[in-house]
Amino acid sequence: MTSRKYFLTPGPSELYFTVPDHMQAAMRDGIGSISHRSSQFQEIFSHTVNQLKQLLNVPENFQIAFTGSATEVWQLLIQNCTASQTYHLVNGSFSSRFYEFSSQLGRNAIKHEVPFGEGFDINAVDVPEGTEMICVTQNETSSGVMLPVEDIYTLREKYPEMLISVDAVSSVPYLDIDFSKIDSLFFSVQKGMGLPAGLGVWIFNERCIERCKQLTDAGKVIGAYHNIPELVKNSEKSQTQATPNVIGIYILGKVAEDMLRKGLETIRQETAYKASTLYGLLENHPKFKPFVVNPAHRSKTVIVADLLEGLTSDKVINAMAEHGLEIGKGYGQHKATQVRIANFPTSSKEIIFKLADLLEKL
Amino acid sequence: MTSRKYFLTPGPSELYFTVPDHMQAAMRDGIGSISHRSSQFQEIFSHTVNQLKQLLNVPENFQIAFTGSATEVWQLLIQNCTASQTYHLVNGSFSSRFYEFSSQLGRNAIKHEVPFGEGFDINAVDVPEGTEMICVTQNETSSGVMLPVEDIYTLREKYPEMLISVDAVSSVPYLDIDFSKIDSLFFSVQKGMGLPAGLGVWIFNERCIERCKQLTDAGKVIGAYHNIPELVKNSEKSQTQATPNVIGIYILGKVAEDMLRKGLETIRQETAYKASTLYGLLENHPKFKPFVVNPAHRSKTVIVADLLEGLTSDKVINAMAEHGLEIGKGYGQHKATQVRIANFPTSSKEIIFKLADLLEKL
The missing domain is CATH 3.40.640.10 (Type I PLP-dependent aspartate aminotransferase-like (Major domain))
Known part of the structure; x- marks a missing residue:
């Protein structure tokens, strides 16, 4: 497309x-x-x-x-x-x-x-x-x-x-x-x-x-x-x-x-809510886990996932791209084994839910 | 307007x-x-x-x-x-x-x-x-x-x-x-x-x-x-x-x-032509003269005019602005007594002729 x-x-x-x-x-x-x-x-x-x-x-x-x-x-x-x-x-x-x-x-x-x-x-x-x-x-x-x-x-x-x-x-x-x-x-x-x-x-x-x-x-x-x-x-x-x-x-x-x-408090609440949706998915999906182990140190705005069971970032990125969503590779040496997702204010709950649904089905 | x-x-x-x-x-x-x-x-x-x-x-x-x-x-x-x-x-x-x-x-x-x-x-x-x-x-x-x-x-x-x-x-x-x-x-x-x-x-x-x-x-x-x-x-x-x-x-x-x-040669020729129109005006108008005396040192792209007979830059700038054309003040201490005109590629001959006509009538 x-x-x-x-x-x-x-x-x-x-x-x-x-x-x-x-x-x-x-x-x-x-x-x-x-x-x-x-x-x-x-x-x-x-x-x-x-x-x-x-x-x-x-x-x-x-x-x-x-x-x-x-x-x-x-x-x-x-x-x-x-x-x-x-x-x-x-x-x-x-x-x-x-x-x-x-x-x-x-x-x-x-x-x-x-x-x-x-x-x-x-x-x-x-x-x-x-x-x-x-x-x-x-x-x-x-x-x-x-x-x-x-x-x-x-x-x-x-x-x-x-x-x-x-x-x-x-x-x-x-x-x-x-x-x-x-x-x-x-x-x-x-x-x-x-x-x-x-x-x-x-x-x-x-x-x-x-x-x-x-x-x-x-x-x-x-x-x-x-x-x-x-x-x-x-x-x-x-x-x-x-x-x-x-x-x-x-x-x-x-x-x-x-x-x-719009109100920054609203933006912050939405950000935290969208982040918990994504981290929840990563914790419960067999092919993902949150890269950052300590929940207190997990960014709310840049969410990094480790890929398990041989899943590669190319595969995840391409699967999302088919549905019009572009997510990022891991950084540097983690390029192939991680994906990074921005959870910035412009992305609505609907977009994040759509992404979560698509990731869920992988 | x-x-x-x-x-x-x-x-x-x-x-x-x-x-x-x-x-x-x-x-x-x-x-x-x-x-x-x-x-x-x-x-x-x-x-x-x-x-x-x-x-x-x-x-x-x-x-x-x-x-x-x-x-x-x-x-x-x-x-x-x-x-x-x-x-x-x-x-x-x-x-x-x-x-x-x-x-x-x-x-x-x-x-x-x-x-x-x-x-x-x-x-x-x-x-x-x-x-x-x-x-x-x-x-x-x-x-x-x-x-x-x-x-x-x-x-x-x-x-x-x-x-x-x-x-x-x-x-x-x-x-x-x-x-x-x-x-x-x-x-x-x-x-x-x-x-x-x-x-x-x-x-x-x-x-x-x-x-x-x-x-x-x-x-x-x-x-x-x-x-x-x-x-x-x-x-x-x-x-x-x-x-x-x-x-x-x-x-x-x-x-x-x-x-x-468009062709850079064309752009250069047009620039030189528009510049000579403006310098010609400045040389022949009783209320203007080109600030740069030596013609060999006159910029083709930034044309600076000395204002004579008590004309101020505010007056010239406002008169042009009434017709939708914004020209610049003199720089620094010459703010009130000079105007600066950009003669860049985007300005057509028609725009420069319009400006020249308006300056002519001052």
Whole structure:
């Protein structure tokens, strides 16, 4: 069949259902042509920032900045908030790459690593003195492991002087986190927000700004493109340093508004309900089991299944594709033996039930 | 009137006339949801690269990479291709900011500066020994000054061992340059290519790659995000390091294809013809004069007019806006006393004639 697929992949995923309409409006209203120094852009910028602050419950002492991707934010965090030592909780491909970025940028990057698919015993985490920033990946898109926010708060209590950075790439907006217990959070728009890729969102507080100032006062190089002083200076004018992805920023504000209208509590409840449907299936089906053993560490938004009895990911993916549903392969070496399913806000209960029915019959 | 404006601004500008259709196709075909590791994305990536190589006549020894903006490329060039000293021809805001980036990144940045609105006497340019990269802005979007390609070739002959980097942000695809006489060229898609902003294009040769290798071999930090080794490694697989602006890359390939179909020679002739219409008007109208005095240095794609007899940019801009045409203010301190007009491929002769008629009557 040639009809278009519905994307339940945890990379770029199905667009939030209002996106095509917003894109059409953007084309009609010339949003792709307006100057990024115009008052019209400033209104779009501040609307998006305000909607995001409401949606994610971001306090006043945090700035919101736009980047090209979440990957870019890894570099910005390391360059702007650290000079010597970073500490990383690593349990998958994305947390590992963040750790590698820090080494490549000349920092003493220290990792606490557990096997792929496992979460952390937070009491076993011992962050060495001299660490400037603790980097946690709240939702490992590669393995489907989730780090409970309480564990992040424990780190804050134990190491109040260190900055805490939270990679929430694939858990926003489901994630309910108390920003007063972290210093930075970032995500990309093509996952839970359901936008086309090409925009990262970086949220950081005054402690990050202060740390950056200490570095520049000490003559450290913090980068010239998208550094904290430039981001803050421009953000105060509701502008950006360079011409940004204007349409992306516009649609992000519109989708945040749509989600606020629906109610984030409703979205969270639906997400949890859809996740329990899928995990229930995986636990009771002879050919599947949830990859993440500890239920407390199972992501609600990226659900990873081990395939049993010789079932391959190709077989599962093709069987779903016949019915128009695209799900993801396992990550890296688990490509053939796992599948990954995105459980983002745009996917209705009906879509998830349809998927569950089809998986049930395999 | 409330009808939408037609953008003749040299920032983001009017979209190329085929863009809304391509955007609609992208929405319909789910391009916003496909994985950037899928074969479908690889086909899009290689199609876009191939079309751009044909359109701009890029030789085989050059790589094409995608970034978040052209501004990002300034940093990448400095970090990946230099360790100590850069040289900049500065005659406006963008060439000046490139120069400042180099200083901020800790390089010994040397500038040869001429007043805003003037071009360069290339024989007066004396690049000091130890310079690793000469940075030229082929088309200064802020002032409307153009650097003739012959002058760039003169630099190449005089300083064959130095890398030459060409900022062609607002002259692509009109610019006709011999890539064998430069090492790098970059642009952003929201000017002459007529796309929505949010994508930069960086073209670089094997000399840049080799120089980067020397730096990494010597233990220099070249950045972790979008550095040359990562860009090349991924590009060879028709992929990107991070999830990119997939729709932007898709539409860029489609527009390049559209322009190839029309014929770049035709586009160049039309551009030159429209430019001569506008410059002719400015020279003969009592209330205008071309800001750039030397005709050899007048940009064909960004046309800047000095306003005489007390005419202000607000007055001119509003008079045009009444007829649905949006033109730009002067840059920075020339905001009130100059206007800037984009003469990009998407603007037909009819639109430019209409503008010229309206300006004529002022």
